[in-house]
Amino acid sequence: MTTLAHIDGLVAPRSVAVIGASDDVTRIGGRPIAAMLRAGYAGRILPVNPRREMVQGLPCYASVDDLPEAPDAALIAVPAKLVPETLAALGRKGCKVATLFSAGFAEVGAEGEAAQHALIDMARENGIRLLGPNTLGVYNVDIGYYGTFSSSLDTGLPKPGNIGIASQSGAFGAHLGALARDRGLGSSILITTGNEADITVADAIHWMAECETIDVICTYMEAINQAPALLAALDEARAAGKPVLALKSGRSAVGARAAASHTASLTGDAIVADAVLADHGAIILRDPETMMDIAYAASKRVFPAQHSLGIVTVSGGAGIVASDEAERIGLPIPTMPEAAQAALKAVLPYASPVNPLDCTAQALNDPSLLEQFTRAGLEDGGYGAILCFLTYVAGSRSMSDVILQALAPLREAFPDRIIAICALGEGEVLRRYDDAGLLVFNDPCRAVRALDAVLRLGAARGQAAAPLPEVTPVGLPTGTPDEAASKALLAHAGIAAAPECGVQDVEAAIEAAEGFGYPVVMKILSPDILHKSDIGAVKLNIRDAKGVRAVYAAILAAAAEHAPHAVVNGVLVAKQLSGGVECLMGINRDPTFGPVAVFGLGGIFVEVLNDVAVRACPFGPETAREMILSIRGAAILQGVRGQPPADIDALAQMLSRLSVFAAGAGERLVSIDLNPVLAMPVGQGACALDAIIELEPAEAMTDAD
Amino acid sequence: MTTLAHIDGLVAPRSVAVIGASDDVTRIGGRPIAAMLRAGYAGRILPVNPRREMVQGLPCYASVDDLPEAPDAALIAVPAKLVPETLAALGRKGCKVATLFSAGFAEVGAEGEAAQHALIDMARENGIRLLGPNTLGVYNVDIGYYGTFSSSLDTGLPKPGNIGIASQSGAFGAHLGALARDRGLGSSILITTGNEADITVADAIHWMAECETIDVICTYMEAINQAPALLAALDEARAAGKPVLALKSGRSAVGARAAASHTASLTGDAIVADAVLADHGAIILRDPETMMDIAYAASKRVFPAQHSLGIVTVSGGAGIVASDEAERIGLPIPTMPEAAQAALKAVLPYASPVNPLDCTAQALNDPSLLEQFTRAGLEDGGYGAILCFLTYVAGSRSMSDVILQALAPLREAFPDRIIAICALGEGEVLRRYDDAGLLVFNDPCRAVRALDAVLRLGAARGQAAAPLPEVTPVGLPTGTPDEAASKALLAHAGIAAAPECGVQDVEAAIEAAEGFGYPVVMKILSPDILHKSDIGAVKLNIRDAKGVRAVYAAILAAAAEHAPHAVVNGVLVAKQLSGGVECLMGINRDPTFGPVAVFGLGGIFVEVLNDVAVRACPFGPETAREMILSIRGAAILQGVRGQPPADIDALAQMLSRLSVFAAGAGERLVSIDLNPVLAMPVGQGACALDAIIELEPAEAMTDAD
Structure with missing residues (x-):
């Protein structure tokens, strides 16, 4: 694994050399400089271009060798053929990490892959860790660092905040960044790893797990290039209490895979990856929007211990729709205690305070109802989260005062619980709720899904991780074991088979069968015949000695006919079990x-x-x-x-x-x-x-x- | 079914009386008048209130009897106890349809239900059709008519357009309206039906199916009160080529229902309703956001005949994510013809033009690539829809010129196909695409789901409806038939049972068994014993006459023991079939x-x-x-x-x-x-x-x- 110090230089450099710096702000060598100037990058920008004295108003150096210092990071925006000498020069200068924007390597076939390998060797020789090639780079909003040529910056800079994004795909990573920005979510760090010749998303996740300003990590992966490092990074993030939201694409191939009878076909790559990543605490997602919904909910850093939802609503219909969705995804909506229901009924006789807690449109006339119903949900219902369906009512400026007055104090009184509202309206009005620590969603069903994810995280925190069993090396035979030998190996590991016995003649078979009691099963015993029933070498329901005799002969004959070259070790006689x-x-x-x-x-x-x-x-x-x-x-x-x-x-x-x-x-x-x-x-x-x-x-x- | 003329008066009245008119624009009797004045309602507003001469600047009438004309519609905003005399007066005056805002009827229990029934009787006596009670009312943006007290109007009036909303729940219907408005979607008609004492969502859907300005119908239902009318309305909408998007809530109850062995338990109400509504062409949804996504896509009135998607992308990653989602929901993504792939490869050697058609970030430098790849998808791929993943690139004002130049001509050249883009950016920039007839989505997976729905609608239009079989009355016995009689009834209808024979003595049983050939099955024959195997009165695997004898006695004994009062008609002997x-x-x-x-x-x-x-x-x-x-x-x-x-x-x-x-x-x-x-x-x-x-x-x- 890359040491984190290298990633520090990559993501938070105090100085950055831009090799192939350009005055043209639409070019790869120009965009990063323009963005950093615009954002007021706190470090030093060191343009390198032999044909310029100044670039975008900054003094430009003719070569890497001419740089006045060893830059913390380098952005390489030169044609592929110039990359080797650039790396050598950076190595001489003492630069430790470089971002290689150039494409045309492993992603275009065997030749490119060879070139990429050569590149990596050269980077290693020169003591340089590499991001890319074929990467869109990195940004770090907090220090105004934009080591990226993403055109997503053309429509605005990201908003600083505690969501980090680590993506193999540059465009998709930048899409996530732009999505966060358009929703008003703060996302300070984007790291796109491209071809991952050296630095991978695992490194990026690991770094974010240790980065003080990041609380939620979003990651997009197409291939897993460093599984142990990735799992270690996920463990690190989990230990740090930082949710990792993972979108692993490429499921379609699994669907297309032809079914077969072997175990291997049951475990498509995507299914295995999902299971393993989830096992290490990652939340597995399928679409960017849900990822941002959950990132938003998690960014508040409230993870209630109770996996349960209370729904307070001014519309019975919306309460039912939200409940249906909660039931569909397995988020419990426990009913309110009887006494609490009675108390609410006393306040509002026509209310249905079971859960959903329907405080009816009457809450619009008497906002204290909203306060009372929500408080009851938190206090008496003990729900991990309350979702208040307030729709367009919450979008009215005058109502927002009243609603905030009702809910903001509850937010403070129950700091370990979530209060979310489903609201429609202008961003400016809705942001007031968000500023008060409430979660705001447009859609009740999306709210339910995001809350479920955060509540599951909270509930999981309370559970001790299951201890891993101790593993000791297993001695294996040199050749493939036959069924009896396989079962013996497994028996040694404590895995039981049905009572059975391998025999070499028919009399021994009868003796074994009578020892077990009828009915018995008989099968060929051969390491060379894996799928025994396909050739008729497995027989069930043998009920007496006569049957054993007939079957013994039939099985050997079947083996001789269908697998004439197979080594036959005899016949297996087993008690026929049933009822399980x-x-x-x-x-x-x-x-x-x-x-x-x-x-x-x-x-x-x-x-x-x-x-x-x-x-x-x-x-x-x-x-x-x-x-x-x-x-x-x-x-x-x-x-x-x-x-x-x-x-x-x-x-x-x-x-x-x-x-x-x-x-x-x-x-x-x-x-x-x-x-x-x-x-x-x-x-x-x-x-x-x-x-x-x-x-x-x-x-x-x-x-x- | 309500005649549509009544709904005309309800939704598009030329004059409206407001009974209980108020100067206070936050009250039920004040809000509708304020909204109509604000929107410039084209008809006459006739306030009625005995204590006012003017209401909101309009001349006010002391009573219904004092009105200068028979209003097309009346809004009743008086206390429940005054409703009867109001209805009587409206009837005298010749008003044909009234909206009753008041709550406190069937939704609050038996007493309210009785009051509601009395109300309906009275309305009928007076020749008045009723919307409500407990309704939020109706609006019709095109004529500025707001027969509603919804506070959703406080945050802005709806945008006119071809989406209609019919909802039982007032708040949820208004939520849908506000959702459409906040997304910039045009939705001219909202009809909320409340308790549906008379007029139902079926009437509303029927009216919209015939309304010239509505092309897409969104409906929210909690209960189905007029099934035949609803199905007829759906058929009407289908015949008119207007998609009906239906959200039927209340699934959770189904999940809670205890399982049992009887068929009845397999068909929860929600499952049946979904199946029946879908059978009549409705698209069944679970959340309001997806409803609006599909309504938006359908509002363009392009329903391609091909249920297939081409994905053009500047990011391989996004292409995979969208493909995964398409595969998950069963939207085909057929590969491009070989020749077309070769042609695109010739244009851009590193492209992957299989489908997804990845034109890479190079398309940002050379927008003609976007045009060529999209055209190829339409022309050579023949896809019903193309989804272009352009993300933040499309949100830049300068790029939007270029992208529109590439895509708008294709939109015109292929008017029967859909071109959608996945884009992030400011509403103003994104609206330019929408104005050019492109569909715009933020999220690739939501885009895929909405396109799938519209493509399915298009594909279904090409299929002739399966003809309904002819039904003739079936003669039924007076009592419950036993198994043999049941099978005989069904046999008459062409439904085959296994070869079998009812017998009254053991010798006949043996004869029957030997006629069929062994093994046979034997069962008690009794109309009073429905679950025969539970009491041991069904036996399988009877292999000889001896077996028949033993089982015959055993079955009669079991029946005598467990169902001593049952009428026993004998024993059924049937050929035991297997292999199916x-x-x-x-x-x-x-x-x-x-x-x-x-x-x-x-x-x-x-x-x-x-x-x-x-x-x-x-x-x-x-x-x-x-x-x-x-x-x-x-x-x-x-x-x-x-x-x-x-x-x-x-x-x-x-x-x-x-x-x-x-x-x-x-x-x-x-x-x-x-x-x-x-x-x-x-x-x-x-x-x-x-x-x-x-x-x-x-x-x-x-x-x-």
């Missing part, structure tokens, strides 16, 4: 995040609905339990249609152990499929009926090491 | 919409996921097929895991016939449960394995008729 719920557990090695565990219900839930929970390994049983209960079909495990509830504790234990096993197994582990896992009724445990462990050959890994 | 997909079909009588058909997959899909399609009866097989394919689990019917696809045609035929049967059965039909229905592989049909028909007793209906 079929689940699926698996591990898949994600190229970015390493081993990822997947849980789903068997059959259609996974294959048709893609109803799975995923999580990076390892994790403890509590996390596993959360995963299990998070799938849409979880009710099936909790018992439906008179079926007994399944042993979710045992499932969770098993899933956690599987994650620990996978984390300990190292990079040779490609995947594990436990399909099905039978979850028996509560108290009776869970066991895998089949197990496939796929490994890289031991030799291949030796080569790679 | 278990589905569920049913009919439930909705209190608002009459018989509603439900389709889902058997078991957990319905019970855990509530994955069902619902539709009002009757409908044809094409509609039934759409329903079947609309459920999330539809892939199971299309064949997964190597299973053959199910006979969806036969299922659709069966579902349609069931709907026709239900429509013909009349009001005595309470419900039908066909559960399971077995859908066999393609070409092998579908049949009901169980059937329960619940009827109201014949006598009860006679009383009610």
